[in-house]
Amino acid sequence: MAQVHVLKPLNYLGASAALAVLLTLSTTIAAETVSIAVAANFAAPMARIIEAFEAGSEHQVQLSLGSSGKLYAQISHGAPFEVFFSADQLVPSKLAQAGLALTATQFTYAVGQLVLWSAAEDFVDDKGQVLRLASFDKLAIANPRLAPYGAAAVEVLEALDRFEEVKARLIMGENIAQTYHFVSTGNADLGFVAASQVMRDGKLTAGSGWLVPQSLYTPIYQDAILLKTGADNPAARAFIDFVKTPEARRIMAAYAYVQQVDLTRSVD
Template sequence: MRRLLAGLISLFCFTSSTYAAEVSVALAANFSAPMQKIAAAFEQDTGHKAVLSTGATGKFYAQIRHGAPFQLLLAADQTTPERLEREGLAVAGTRFTYAIGQLVLWSTEPGLVDAEGAVLRSERFTRIALADPKLAPYGAAALETLDKLGLRQQLQSKFVQGENIAQTYQFVASGNAPLGFVALSQVFADGRIREGSAWIVPAELHSPLLQDAVILKAGADNPAALALADYLRGEKARSIMQSYGYGF
């Protein structure tokens, strides 16, 4: 009996190690919260593990070009995965839009940000946070919005720039900036803004925040990379994304 039990355990361990794998994911900072939940569900449902590294899409592009061994990129834009595919650093035909993000002007102070964003034309703040537009698509969308409103020149001296959208959120959450442009997913839960005040920026004020994923060359033969790309298109993952304010 002991020999049989030991044999079954050995077989189970062999089978698990044969089919379960890890995938190294370069993850756009705006998608961090939902992806934590998706990764947990993915591991539970498939046995594969997603190892997440969060940061600015522009920085990930530079790291991948310099040989960083990421296997799947979840970008905050479409341009970066397309460029990597064109440069031969991503697997052709694996690129797809996994989410559509939303930009929001947010403050921890109730009543500071009104529902039309008119606060931007007021003198009620001394600093406004946004992500580096050269590295972070949400920062570029924030600048587009200010350009459409004719306010960039007027507000430029008040800019506090984060390296990515996660750092930008921290500037506002900590009070270092009284308001700022962040991703809706960072402040949204259960169908509402969690705290403070916010203006969800109308989609016509900036380019669509279409977020693409692509399997990178290092992940071409990794079953976990292929499985996670497929899982992101599934009902469970999309339900989690929707709860954070993303569209598809």
């Protein structure tokens, strides 16, 4: 007679608990944290991009903000960032040339726009004539040696032949975030800020401003690059991939970042 082996019932509760533990361990092993350094002008959209990325990923993001020049100095001195989002193209290229970043990973993630803005209603007209009238005491710009938006502001003033007239009234922020703070708190009557700081969906969120024609300054192509420290971090590469997605692009567009330069707007 054939022997019949009766199998004991599985302890399904125990098996489920064991599976849960294994899945948790697997997720913990797969999940990583990426440390990113981001130019201050991109703070608001980056916060939303990170939120969207983390909502659909096990990875986490640590964010540090500053001027492109300051962040470059920190990276050069060993700051443990893994991805760098600059406000220009030059700084990422310099990092690659110094052997601190991977050249092939550099890409333009956005094109920034410059706005002459005041926290006061009706102070800045939509043609920027306030610069010609010079009816203000303090004009804020970001430090042009550290911040591309500051360099762009100087270009605009020179293009309009106003730099010499207003340079005694300039106050400089270390970065574009501090420049915005000067204007928003009334320490400056007006200032050149990033459009992302004062515009949503094509409209000013407060105050008054002039969206400066891009023909008046060198296009602010903003590049990102994977740093050598993040080369083996899957979270770093996953985040870079996400920044290139339509979802991230829509967030950028809401904050007045464009994907190409428009030179058709004229100066009246």
